[in-house]
Structure formats: C-alpha cells, structure tokens
C-alpha cells in the first residue's frame with residue numbers, strides 16, 4: 001500500500017508537472033523508481049518441535065541478538081527483514097510457528113498458504129527433535145507444499161558442545177536424502193551470529209533466482225482473531241510487523 005502510494009504520488013507530479021525536478025524524469029527513470037519501491041516479499045516458515053529455538057533464531061536474525069527471555073509461541077510470531085541480494089532488496093517475512101501441537105492446530109492451514117521457503121529446525125542436543133523432522137516434512141507434503149521451494153535444515157544449540165545428541169554425519173545424511181542444505185548453528189552464541197545470517201542469506205539467494213512470486217500480506221487473514229497475542233517482546237514484534245506492512249517501507253519491524 002505504502003509503495004503504490006509513493007509511486008503514484010511521484011507519477012502525479014511527473015504527469016501534472018507540478019514538480020520541476022520530477023518533470024525531467026523520463027519513463028525509464030520512473031520504471032527504475034517503481035522497481036525500487038515494489039520490493040518482492042517472500043514468506044518463509046520456520047518449523048520444528050517446541051523448544052528447538054525457532055523464536056531465538058528468527059529473533060537473532062531480525063534483531064541481531066539473543067532474546068533475554070522467550071515463551072512458547074502461540075499460533076505464530078511474525079518478523080520481517082529486508083536484505084540486499086545482488087542489488088535487489090528482498091523482504092523476508094518470517095513466520096515463527098508454534099512447535100506445540102495445542103498452540104498450532106488452529107493455525108496450520110495459514111502457515112502453509114503461499115509459502116516460498118521452509119526452514120526446518122531441530123535441537124542438536126535432543127535426538128527426538130531430529131527424529132521428528134520426518135514428520136515435519138510429512139506435514140509439508142500433507143499441505144501440498146510445492147516440492148521445488150527452497151528447504152533448509154538447521155541444527156540449533158551448537159554452543160552446547162557437551163550435550164551433542166545428533167552428530168553431523170547423521171544430519172548430513174538426512175539433509176542429502178531430502179535435498180536440503182544443512183546448517184549447524186547457535187542462536188545464542190554471538191560468534192555464530194554471522195552463521196545465522198548465512199542461513200537466511202542462503203534462502204534469500206535461492207528465492208531471488210526463483211520466478212516472481214505473489215506479494216504476501218500478513219493481513220490476508222484476520223491476525224487478531226487467529227493469533228493469540230501476549231505481552232512479550234515476540235508479540236510486540238508481531239504487532240510491529242503487521243503495522244510495518246501498512247506504513248513505511250523503510251521501517252524496521254524489529255521490536256527489540
């Protein structure tokens with residue numbers, strides 16, 4: 001909404017010659033401006049068992065730090081970040097989904113609608129969370145997710161070196177079987193912050209090369225009816241993300 005407003009404002013100045021600077025713009029320049037304003041938006045869902053660190057990973061990426069405190073996600077938390085990928089600004093809309101069945105069941109169909117990429121997360125210290133990856137993949141298939149959209153496997157909590165329960169070979173084999181790249185990282189460890197960025201950068205590069213996608217708007221369903229809001233930094237993130245969709249393009253949605 002904000003982008004088209006801005007584009008048409010500029011247009012009316014050109015057509016109406018009310019702005020001497022704008023009147024000198026030719027149609028190529030207008031097209032360049034439109035391209036800059038109309039950023040492509042991609043919906044990425046982050047799924048996996050409860051407590052594997054989905055909230056912490058998305059928070060680390062969008063807010064640049066490990067959250068002081070997290071609570072179980074109820075429904076979904078939204079975060080958004082813009083990335084410059086080879087000269088094009090892409091907007092990544094991250095859906096940090098609930099791992100607990102009771103907090104996700106009413107939302108599942110929304111998670112999988114118009115998804116452009118999936119990030120599967122397990123906890124390297126919890127073998128169950130890794131074994132359950134097959135079920136998360138099955139859930140994607142059940143919701144008829146396009147098999148060609150980018151999928152990434154992430155083993156989180158690598159800072160807990162004494163408690164490793166899922167070794168890299170095992171995870172790599174699984175990733176290869178399912179044609180996914182594997183990342184092992186830690187949302188907590190500041191030294192691995194670049195590593196977390198690399199996960200999302202990889203997704204963004206894969207998306208950049210995909211064919212143009214329909215814009216996704218968080219307000220395409222009634223978020224307030226479907227998502228249980230709580231007073232937590234994550235939910236302030238949700239509200240901020242919703243409002244950033246309807247206001248300024250340049251606004252950061254980071255609630256930290």
Ligand SMILES: Nc1nc2c(ncn2[C@@H]2O[C@H](COP(=O)(O)OP(=O)(O)OP(=O)(O)O)[C@@H](O)[C@H]2O)c(=O)[nH]1
Pocket residue numbers: 048049050051052053054055056057070071072073074097098099100156157158159160185186187188189
């Ligand atoms: N040591 C360590 N702890 C982490 C890491 N990431 C998350 N945690 C902790 O793991 C717990 C769960 O993290 P969340 O990000 O809330 O997990 P989640 O997957 O979003 O959980 P649900 O919302 O229930 O689906 C919290 O206590 C975090 O502090 C990590 O990289 N290292």
